[in-house]
Amino acid sequence: MNPYLSRKYIIGGIFSLIILIYIIRLFFLQIVDQSYKLSASNNVLRYVTQYPSRGLIYDRNGKLMVYNEAAYDILVIPRQVEPFDTNQLAKLLDLTKEQIAQRLKAAKNYSYYKPSVFAKQISARNYAPLQEQLYNFKGFFVQTRTLRKYPEKIGAHVLGYIGEVDDELTKKDPYYNSGDYIGISGVEQSYEKVLRGKKGVEIFMVDVHNRIKGRFKEGKFDTIAIHGENVTLTIDATIQAYGEALMKNKRGSIVAIEPSTGEILTLVSSPGFDPDLLVGRNRTENYDKLKNDSLLPLFDRPLMARYPPGSTFKLVNALIGLQEEIIKPWTVFSCYGGYNIGNFHMGCHNHRSPLDLKHSIQHSCNAYYANVFRSILDAPKYGSVENAYGLWRNSVISFGFGQKLGIDLPHEVNGYIPTLSLYNRIHGNRLKSLNIVSLAIGQGELLMTPLQMANMTAIICNKGYYYVPHVIKSTSETYDTVQKPFLIRKYTNIDSVNFEPVIEGMFLGVNGDDGGTGRIARMPGIEICGKTGTAENPHGDDHSIFIAFAPKDNPKIAIAVYVENAGFGATWAAPIASLMIEKYINDSIARPALEKHILERNLIDAQP
Amino acid sequence: MRSPKNSIWNDLDWITIGLYFLLVILGWLNIYSAVFNEEQQHGFHFGTRYGKQLIWIGAAFLIIVIALVVDSKFYSSFAYIIYGLSILLLIAVLIVGTRINGAKSWLVIGSIQFQPAEFTKIATALAMAKYLSHYSLKPEKFKTLLVFFAIIGIPTLFILLQNDTGSALVFFIFILVFYREGMPSVYMLFGLLAVALFVLAMLFENYIIIIILEILALLAFYILYRRQNETLIAALIVGISSVLVWLVITYFMPDASITLLLLLALFFSSLFFVYILFKNKLNGGFIILAVLFSSIFYAYSVDYFFDNVLDGYQQRRIKVLLGIQSDPYGAGYNVNQSMIAIGSGGPIGKGYLLGTQTKFKFVPEQSTDFIFCTVGEEWGFVGSAIVLGLFLALLMRIIIMAERQKSKFSRIYGYCVASILFFHVAINVGMTIGLAPVIGIPLPFFSYGGSSLWGFTFLLFIFVKLDSNRTQLIT
Known part of the structure; x- marks a missing residue:
C-alpha cells in the first residue's frame, strides 16, 4: 500500500544525524575547547585597580620632604558618551574644544568599551566644580590618583620624581600596567618597591555596556591596596636647603656625609630645579625645558660629574707614602718654587721650605708630593715602576675611587683611575715615574665624583674605613633588608695610625698660625680640618674644590664642595664648606657677612 | 462501548503531550533566567517577559482545547480554505501590519500583537497534507512538483515581502514531506547539488567551479557507459581545446579572463563531444551535457542572486557562516558571543540563574532567538544535550505517530509538523553554535513570544487530535 515506507528511516535518520552533529559540536564547544571560558571571563570581568598611596619621605629629623596630594584623572568610555556641551567641558577641564574632540577620537581609537584617560591630574581645586557638573557628561568619570608634593622645594635630585611607566617595562614586569606611575630617578626610583606599596584589585562583573553589575563572587577575590612604606632619609633638610641656597647661581655640588655611619647629610647639585616642576600635567613640558637648559639642571653632579681631584688628592698620596713606609711624618722635601728636574718644571706657590708632611698639607706643596709620588714609584723594593704603580693604584682604589661606591641612588658613575695599560700604551712600555708625576697633585687622567671625594674625607675622619654612603635611614617596615649593605665597614689599605699626621695637616691648613691654603674656612669654636683643591679644566676656568670635616676629634660631618669654573679652591668652595659645617654643627650662622657674600654671588652669569 | 468523551482522552498521545509540557516548562525557566536580573528583583511581575510568557502559556491551554475539540474532519475539509485565509492575512499584514525589528510581519489589534506567518505554517501544512493525500496524486509527475512549489511558494513570497526571511525559508523543509510521499529521488539529488553548488559558488572563483563541473561530467559519463576510450578522448578534447582557445585568445585579447577562456573551450569541446555522442548513440551523454551547462548557469545565477538580491546583512551572515569573512564585532558578533x-557553560553549566554572558546581555536577543545560549551557559553540555534529546524524542515520536495513521492526510500532516519543528530546531540551535546561518527564527516552545508558542502549540495539537482518530479515514 505504501511503497515509500522505508523513506521514514531516511527522514528519521536526517533528524537524528543533525541533532547528533549538534551534540558533538556542543561537546567540543563546552568540554574540549577551553578558550570560550577565557573569552567569557574577559567579557564579563573588569579588574578595577586600587592604587595604594605612595610612601611619604622624611628627612633624618622627621621633617616631611615628600607627601601626596589627591589628583583626579578624568576617564572616558566612548560607548557611554552621549551628546554633551563641549564648551562647558572645555571650560571645566581647561582645554580647547579641538583638544576635546581630538582626545575623544583618540579614546575611540583605543577602545569603545574600555576606559581611557581623557584628562590627567586635575587638581583638587579644579575638581570641585567639575564634580558638580560631571553628571551632565555621560561616559566620563573620575579616577583618583595621587601627586607628589614637596613642602620645601629642595632635594629634587635626591628625591627624584615619578612618571608613567614605559611600555617596555609593562611587558617585563607584570606588576605594572600602562598608565601606572613609577619612580624614575632618585629615591623614588631606588626605593620604588618600598614606596609604591601594593596595588589592590576589585573585580566587578560588567554587562555588555560595561556597566558594573556587582562584585565577582561577592568580592572573594578582591585584594585591598596596601599603602607604600614611609621612608626616612639620612638627608638633613635644613642643611640641604642651606646648601642649595649657598650654591644658588653657581655650578657645582656639595656632598656631606656623617663619617661614623656613611649617612649622606646633603647632596646638592647646582643648578637644581623645583621638584614640583616634574609633577602633574605640565611634567612633560617642564621636563623638556629642563633637559634643554644649557646649565644641565637635570644632571646629578654629585654622582655623575667627574673632575680631577686636584690638590685634595695629595692626602691620598701622603697616606700611601706613609703606609708603604716611603716617607715618615717627619720626612722633609725642599720646594724651589716648584719641582724641577732637568727640563721638567712643576710650579708651586710661595711658602717656606723645606716642609715636613703636615706642613706640606697645610701649604699644599706641589714639590713635596712630586717627591713622595716618585719615591713610591721608583722604590727599588717593588722591582719596577709598573709594579709600584699597580700597588699604588690598588691603594687608591681601596678608597672607593674608580668604581661605583654603591650609593642607593641611581646613575652613579665610576670615576677613573688610569690603568697601567693606558700608560704603557702612551709611553710605549717605558713608563717613568716622571711621566705621570701630575698624579702626585691630583691632575692628569684622574677623575672622581664629588661623592667619592666626600667619601674620601669620611675615610680620613674614620682613619681608614668607610661605610658605603647612602641616603636611606629607615623605612617603616623593611628597615633591615634595605639597611644591610650599608652596615659593612669597608677598609682601605691604610693603617689608622697613618691618618694622624694627615689630619693634623688638614687642621693646620685651615687653622695654622702661619696661614694655610684653607684658612678662609676657619670658624672659631669649630675645629675644621680641610684641604683645598683646584681641578684643572681644559674647557674653561679651573674648578674650585674644598674637602673638609669637623670637629677634628670625633667628626660629625665630612664634606666635599665643588664649584665649577670658580678658580682657586679656597676662594669659593672653602667658605661654602665652612658655612655648611657651621650650619650643621651650630645650627646657626655667626658670620653673616661671609654668608651674604656667598649667597649673593652669581658665578654663572659672571662668566663670559 | 466507551463513551466518546472517554475515547478521546484515552486516544490522546500522552508521550507527545508530556514532551510538549516538559519543553514548555524548560523554555519558561530559561526565559525567566535570561530576563532575571539580580539587581532588580521586583518579585514576580506580569509586565516582565517571563510574566508575559506565563500568560501566553496559559492561553496556549485554550488553544490546545480548541485544537482538540474541533472535529478532525474539519481540518481536512477546510484545509484549502484555511490556507486561503492565511494568505489573505499575509496580504493584510503587508497593508496594515506593523513593523517590529525591521520585519513588517505583525498585526496589532489593541494590545495583542500577532504574527500571521506562524498561522500560515499551520495552514500550509494542512494544505500540503490535503494536496499530497489526494488519491490520484502522481508524485513522479512534473505537474505535482509545480503544485507543490506553488503551495509553499505563495506564502514564501508574501512573507519575503514582509522582510521576514527566516520564516519564509521554513516552507522549503516540506521537501522532506514530499520526499516521504514519493517525490523522485532525483529531485533530492538536484536539491543537494544546488545547495553544494551554492556553497561552492560562494567559496570559489567561477573558473574553479567550471573545472570541477567538467571533471564531474566526465566522471558521470564514465560511470554511465564504462567507456574508457571515449572518456579519455573527451577529456583530451576539453584539455586541448582549452589550450588552443588560450593560445588564440591571448593572441587577440591579452587580458581575457580565465573564466571566459574556459567557457569558450568548453563550448568548442562540447561540439566535438556532441558529435561523438551522436555517432555512438549515447543519449545519456546529452543529459550530462545539459546538467553541466545548467549547473554553470546556476553557479552564475547564485553570484547574481547573492550580489543583487540578498541584502548586505544577509550576504555578510552567509559569508561569516562559510568562513569567507571574519567579523567578530559585526555580523559575527551574535554568533561569537x-x-x-x-x-563557557562547560560540562554541567554555571547553574540556574548564574550565567554571566547571557545575564549581562553579551548575547543579543537572548530570550527570543538566542534562548539556547542560556541553556548552554547555565546547564552546560549535559543540559544542552538533554534539551536536544527531548526535541529529537518529540520528532521521532511524531514520525512514529505519523506512520500509524490510517489516513494519508493525517500522516502527511504529521510529517509536516515534524519537518517544521525540525527546521526551527536545526536552524535556531545551529546558529547559536555557529553551524547554521543567523536566520531569526524561534526555538519551538523555548523562545519568548506568544505568536510562536501559540503557533507551535496549535500546529502540534492539531496532529495530536488527528492522531486520536488515527483509526479513521479522514478525507
Whole structure:
C-alpha cells in the first residue's frame, strides 16, 4: 500500500544525524575547547585597580620632604558618551574644544568599551566644580590618583620624581600596567618597591555596556591596596636647603656625609630645579625645558660629574707614602718654587721650605708630593715602576675611587683611575715615574665624583674605613633588608695610625698660625680640618674644590664642595664648606657677612 | 462501548503531550533566567517577559482545547480554505501590519500583537497534507512538483515581502514531506547539488567551479557507459581545446579572463563531444551535457542572486557562516558571543540563574532567538544535550505517530509538523553554535513570544487530535 515506507528511516535518520552533529559540536564547544571560558571571563570581568598611596619621605629629623596630594584623572568610555556641551567641558577641564574632540577620537581609537584617560591630574581645586557638573557628561568619570608634593622645594635630585611607566617595562614586569606611575630617578626610583606599596584589585562583573553589575563572587577575590612604606632619609633638610641656597647661581655640588655611619647629610647639585616642576600635567613640558637648559639642571653632579681631584688628592698620596713606609711624618722635601728636574718644571706657590708632611698639607706643596709620588714609584723594593704603580693604584682604589661606591641612588658613575695599560700604551712600555708625576697633585687622567671625594674625607675622619654612603635611614617596615649593605665597614689599605699626621695637616691648613691654603674656612669654636683643591679644566676656568670635616676629634660631618669654573679652591668652595659645617654643627650662622657674600654671588652669569 | 468523551482522552498521545509540557516548562525557566536580573528583583511581575510568557502559556491551554475539540474532519475539509485565509492575512499584514525589528510581519489589534506567518505554517501544512493525500496524486509527475512549489511558494513570497526571511525559508523543509510521499529521488539529488553548488559558488572563483563541473561530467559519463576510450578522448578534447582557445585568445585579447577562456573551450569541446555522442548513440551523454551547462548557469545565477538580491546583512551572515569573512564585532558578533556563552557553560553549566554572558546581555536577543545560549551557559553540555534529546524524542515520536495513521492526510500532516519543528530546531540551535546561518527564527516552545508558542502549540495539537482518530479515514 505504501511503497515509500522505508523513506521514514531516511527522514528519521536526517533528524537524528543533525541533532547528533549538534551534540558533538556542543561537546567540543563546552568540554574540549577551553578558550570560550577565557573569552567569557574577559567579557564579563573588569579588574578595577586600587592604587595604594605612595610612601611619604622624611628627612633624618622627621621633617616631611615628600607627601601626596589627591589628583583626579578624568576617564572616558566612548560607548557611554552621549551628546554633551563641549564648551562647558572645555571650560571645566581647561582645554580647547579641538583638544576635546581630538582626545575623544583618540579614546575611540583605543577602545569603545574600555576606559581611557581623557584628562590627567586635575587638581583638587579644579575638581570641585567639575564634580558638580560631571553628571551632565555621560561616559566620563573620575579616577583618583595621587601627586607628589614637596613642602620645601629642595632635594629634587635626591628625591627624584615619578612618571608613567614605559611600555617596555609593562611587558617585563607584570606588576605594572600602562598608565601606572613609577619612580624614575632618585629615591623614588631606588626605593620604588618600598614606596609604591601594593596595588589592590576589585573585580566587578560588567554587562555588555560595561556597566558594573556587582562584585565577582561577592568580592572573594578582591585584594585591598596596601599603602607604600614611609621612608626616612639620612638627608638633613635644613642643611640641604642651606646648601642649595649657598650654591644658588653657581655650578657645582656639595656632598656631606656623617663619617661614623656613611649617612649622606646633603647632596646638592647646582643648578637644581623645583621638584614640583616634574609633577602633574605640565611634567612633560617642564621636563623638556629642563633637559634643554644649557646649565644641565637635570644632571646629578654629585654622582655623575667627574673632575680631577686636584690638590685634595695629595692626602691620598701622603697616606700611601706613609703606609708603604716611603716617607715618615717627619720626612722633609725642599720646594724651589716648584719641582724641577732637568727640563721638567712643576710650579708651586710661595711658602717656606723645606716642609715636613703636615706642613706640606697645610701649604699644599706641589714639590713635596712630586717627591713622595716618585719615591713610591721608583722604590727599588717593588722591582719596577709598573709594579709600584699597580700597588699604588690598588691603594687608591681601596678608597672607593674608580668604581661605583654603591650609593642607593641611581646613575652613579665610576670615576677613573688610569690603568697601567693606558700608560704603557702612551709611553710605549717605558713608563717613568716622571711621566705621570701630575698624579702626585691630583691632575692628569684622574677623575672622581664629588661623592667619592666626600667619601674620601669620611675615610680620613674614620682613619681608614668607610661605610658605603647612602641616603636611606629607615623605612617603616623593611628597615633591615634595605639597611644591610650599608652596615659593612669597608677598609682601605691604610693603617689608622697613618691618618694622624694627615689630619693634623688638614687642621693646620685651615687653622695654622702661619696661614694655610684653607684658612678662609676657619670658624672659631669649630675645629675644621680641610684641604683645598683646584681641578684643572681644559674647557674653561679651573674648578674650585674644598674637602673638609669637623670637629677634628670625633667628626660629625665630612664634606666635599665643588664649584665649577670658580678658580682657586679656597676662594669659593672653602667658605661654602665652612658655612655648611657651621650650619650643621651650630645650627646657626655667626658670620653673616661671609654668608651674604656667598649667597649673593652669581658665578654663572659672571662668566663670559 | 466507551463513551466518546472517554475515547478521546484515552486516544490522546500522552508521550507527545508530556514532551510538549516538559519543553514548555524548560523554555519558561530559561526565559525567566535570561530576563532575571539580580539587581532588580521586583518579585514576580506580569509586565516582565517571563510574566508575559506565563500568560501566553496559559492561553496556549485554550488553544490546545480548541485544537482538540474541533472535529478532525474539519481540518481536512477546510484545509484549502484555511490556507486561503492565511494568505489573505499575509496580504493584510503587508497593508496594515506593523513593523517590529525591521520585519513588517505583525498585526496589532489593541494590545495583542500577532504574527500571521506562524498561522500560515499551520495552514500550509494542512494544505500540503490535503494536496499530497489526494488519491490520484502522481508524485513522479512534473505537474505535482509545480503544485507543490506553488503551495509553499505563495506564502514564501508574501512573507519575503514582509522582510521576514527566516520564516519564509521554513516552507522549503516540506521537501522532506514530499520526499516521504514519493517525490523522485532525483529531485533530492538536484536539491543537494544546488545547495553544494551554492556553497561552492560562494567559496570559489567561477573558473574553479567550471573545472570541477567538467571533471564531474566526465566522471558521470564514465560511470554511465564504462567507456574508457571515449572518456579519455573527451577529456583530451576539453584539455586541448582549452589550450588552443588560450593560445588564440591571448593572441587577440591579452587580458581575457580565465573564466571566459574556459567557457569558450568548453563550448568548442562540447561540439566535438556532441558529435561523438551522436555517432555512438549515447543519449545519456546529452543529459550530462545539459546538467553541466545548467549547473554553470546556476553557479552564475547564485553570484547574481547573492550580489543583487540578498541584502548586505544577509550576504555578510552567509559569508561569516562559510568562513569567507571574519567579523567578530559585526555580523559575527551574535554568533561569537553566543558561542562564548555556550562554550563557557562547560560540562554541567554555571547553574540556574548564574550565567554571566547571557545575564549581562553579551548575547543579543537572548530570550527570543538566542534562548539556547542560556541553556548552554547555565546547564552546560549535559543540559544542552538533554534539551536536544527531548526535541529529537518529540520528532521521532511524531514520525512514529505519523506512520500509524490510517489516513494519508493525517500522516502527511504529521510529517509536516515534524519537518517544521525540525527546521526551527536545526536552524535556531545551529546558529547559536555557529553551524547554521543567523536566520531569526524561534526555538519551538523555548523562545519568548506568544505568536510562536501559540503557533507551535496549535500546529502540534492539531496532529495530536488527528492522531486520536488515527483509526479513521479522514478525507
